[in-house]
Amino acid sequence: MIFLKLIVTNLRRHGIRSLISVAGIAFSVAAMLTVVTILQGAIGMFSSILSSDSEMIVFERDVSDLFFSNVPAEAAGQISSWPAVERANPVLFGIVSSAGHPIITCFGVTPADARIQKAVWLQGDRRSFAQDAEDVVLGTRAAEFLSASLGSRVQIGHATFHVVGVLKTANGFEDGGVFMPLASAQSFFHKEGTSSVITVKLRNKDDAAAFKKMVSARYPNLIALEDAEFTRSYSQFRILKATAWAVGGCGLLLGGLGVANTMIMSVFARIREIAILRVNGFSHLQIGGVIFGESAVVSASGAIAGLLIGSCFLYVLKAIPALGGYVDPTIHPLLMLVVLLLALLTGIAGALYPAVYAMRIRAVEALRFE
Amino acid sequence: MRPALEDQDNPRIVLRAENLWKSYDEGTVAVLKGVDCEVFEGQTVALCGPSGCGKSTLLHLFGGLDMPDRGRVSVNAVAVNRHRNLLRLLRHEVGFVFQLHNLIPDLTLAENCLIPTVAAGIDRRIAKARLLELAERTGLSHRLNHRIQKLSGGERQRTAICRALMNRPKILLADEPTGSLDEQARNVVFNLLLDLVATEGATLLMATHDRNLAGRCDRLVEMHDGKIHEHAHAG
Numbered sequence: 001m002i003f004l005k006l007i008v009t010n011l012r013r014h015g016i017r018s019l020i021s022v023a024g025i026a027f028s029v030a031a032m033l034t035v036v037t038i039l040q041g042a043i044g045m046f047s048s049i050l051s052s053d054s055e056m057i058v059f060e061r062d063v064s065d066l067f068f069s070n071v072p073a074e075a076a077g078q079i080s081s082w083p084a085v086e087r088a089n090p091v092l093f094g095i096v097s098s099a100g101h102p103i104i105t106c107f108g109v110t111p112a113d114a115r116i117q118k119a120v121w122l123q124g125d126r127r128s129f130a131q132d133a134e135d136v137v138l139g140t141r142a143a144e145f146l147s148a149s150l151g152s153r154v155q156i157g158h159a160t161f162h163v164v165g166v167l168k169t170a171n172g173f174e175d176g177g178v179f180m181p182l183a184s185a186q187s188f189f190h191k192e193g194t195s196s197v198i199t200v201k202l203r204n205k206d207d208a209a210a211f212k213k214m215v216s217a218r219y220p221n222l223i224a225l226e227d228a229e230f231t232r233s234y235s236q237f238r239i240l241k242a243t244a245w246a247v248g249g250c251g252l253l254l255g256g257l258g259v260a261n262t263m264i265m266s267v268f269a270r271i272r273e274i275a276i277l278r279v280n281g282f283s284h285l286q287i288g289g290v291i292f293g294e295s296a297v298v299s300a301s302g303a304i305a306g307l308l309i310g311s312c313f314l315y316v317l318k319a320i321p322a323l324g325g326y327v328d329p330t331i332h333p334l335l336m337l338v339v340l341l342l343a344l345l346t347g348i349a350g351a352l353y354p355a356v357y358a359m360r361i362r363a364v365e366a367l368r369f370e
Numbered sequence: 371m372r373p374a375l376e377d378q379d380n381p382r383i384v385l386r387a388e389n390l391w392k393s394y395d396e397g398t399v400a401v402l403k404g405v406d407c408e409v410f411e412g413q414t415v416a417l418c419g420p421s422g423c424g425k426s427t428l429l430h431l432f433g434g435l436d437m438p439d440r441g442r443v444s445v446n447a448v449a450v451n452r453h454r455n456l457l458r459l460l461r462h463e464v465g466f467v468f469q470l471h472n473l474i475p476d477l478t479l480a481e482n483c484l485i486p487t488v489a490a491g492i493d494r495r496i497a498k499a500r501l502l503e504l505a506e507r508t509g510l511s512h513r514l515n516h517r518i519q520k521l522s523g524g525e526r527q528r529t530a531i532c533r534a535l536m537n538r539p540k541i542l543l544a545d546e547p548t549g550s551l552d553e554q555a556r557n558v559v560f561n562l563l564l565d566l567v568a569t570e571g572a573t574l575l576m577a578t579h580d581r582n583l584a585g586r587c588d589r590l591v592e593m594h595d596g597k598i599h600e601h602a603h604a605g
Contacts, residue, residue: 002481002488009476276472279435280533281461281489364435367472 007293021262025302028255032248033310039244041328053114054199090195096157108185123150124165130181137165139175259350275366284359291355299347385409390441403596416584419593425577461490465534469546471526524555544576
């Protein structure tokens with residue numbers, strides 16, 4: 001109890017300084033949580049686009065970005081005829097811009113694609129998709145920001161298209177995208193005869209390994225991966241994740257420096273007190289414990305405040321119409337745990353030097369300290 | 371130097387300094403210049419001398435707070451050096467009382483007194499009982515939950531004495547324990563100190579400028595220029 005009071009007393013004594021340190025950790029945690037959650041959400045959404053009613057993805061071997069992947073159109077036809085395969089759908093990804101909207105994701109798909117078949121059609125009829133080369137279907141958000149509805153004509157990139165439907169999916173990327181007939185997309189993006197990927201649904205999931213071998217054998221330039229495997233290994237995702245953690249880590253580092261500063265000030269302010277504890281039998285470890293305890297209280301308070309701030313921030317982002325569907329405010333418990341642990345570790349690291357300094361204080365000299 | 375009480379029932383030597391040398395500022399300020407001293411169990415010894423003569427330094431060396439440049443210090447016949455368990459010395463064998471009370475201002479009287487028991491890992495109930503006992507004897511029972519800022523100078527110094535005795539050390543090292551008090555409080559605190567030392571069966575080595583108080587101790591040791599020049603019977 002007294003040990004705890006020794007820890008808390010000094011924080012209360014310098015309340016404003018302590019609050020600033022807590023705020024530093026809190027905003028670092030909130031920043032890390034927000035950045036990582038948004039990026040994980042984005043990765044999750046992109047993964048779910050790829051794995052829409054499928055469990056395998058086939059794409060060009062050794063490409064770092066699926067937008068640059070070229071899969072021959074005939075491969076989709078051949079793969080879909082394999083006995084183990086229930087369905088194989090070619091998908092072409094493309095990005096275009098339109099007035100006021102620098103990035104619009106385009107999906108070139110066949111009418112049989114799960115994205116067309118399983119989405120909720122708010123306007124139009126799914127049977128009308130791909131009847132004409134100029135036809136497009138818009139996701140709900142794309143329809144909003146393009147101010148388009150059924151029957152409208154919209155300018156997308158260098159061409160004008162006729163809107164034959166508006167659909168709602170659970171995926172923010174798809175909701176903000178434009179669905180074109182595959183042939184139109186190939187022509188639009190000058191990728192005739194190719195797709196970016198083939199999404200494959202197997203009759204039996206246990207055949208995944210055999211399927212991968214078959215793809216490698218038949219198409220040396222292509223590779224087949226299971227969806228989860230793809231999400232883990234896709235370099236773009238890895239770069240995004242690394243960036244998210246790096247940005248968050250920098251935030252925490254700054255927070256840690258704040259804690260270190262506070263703890264150094266704290267130790268300097270209580271040199272005499274530390275000497276009193278030494279004279280009364282406190283060991284180096286017990287003195288260190290007081291300093292680390294103080295930093296742990298700062299870090300833990302900051303981490304909890306940061307979780308709350310981060311969660312609120314994510315909900316605010318989700319409520320912004322322009323970001324609708326892109327932000328998933330659900331914080332994964334493991335992420336929460338990792339962020340809390342990192343915050344605590346940051347606090348401990350920040351208190352290392354002050355604690356060592358405190359442990360080395362010589363009582364006899366410190367008692368003369370005014 | 372021979373002890374005053376040496377021939378009385380062969381008392382045990384609890385503090386011994388042999389040819390102690392100590393200097394500061396890289397040897398430029400010599401404080402102790404070959405001090406030899408022995409203190410016997412149960413004695414009250416006053417260490418007198420002008421400021422800077424090395425009284426406090428000698429107390430610090432006996433308490434293991436500092437190490438001599440040369441010579442040997444022993445407490446209860448065990449040498450005080452870097453190899454000794456200094457924590458045990460501070461936790462169980464010696465208690466310190468300083469001129470400035472050196473209490474932690476944000477803690478209550480009780481919490482300040484309990485610090486040595488926390489350090490030594492003494493059972494909370496035992497510590498509490500000891501605190502109540504000492505508070506009763508020092509007249510501080512009604513002040514236990516008061517913060518240090520609320521206490522008078524005399525009460526603070528009585529609190530410091532309580533804290534020093536919490537773990538029942540058999541040696542009390544007091545550095546001008548009444549130096550910051552007015553005459554009335556000084557007498558109260560010193561009487562209490564002598565009374566507690568007697569009832570606890572402890573040994574007191576006290577640095578002081580006050581000749582009157584020194585005269586009430588069993589022995590008076592004079593220090594001058596880093597040496598013990600004379601010692602005399604007191605009281």
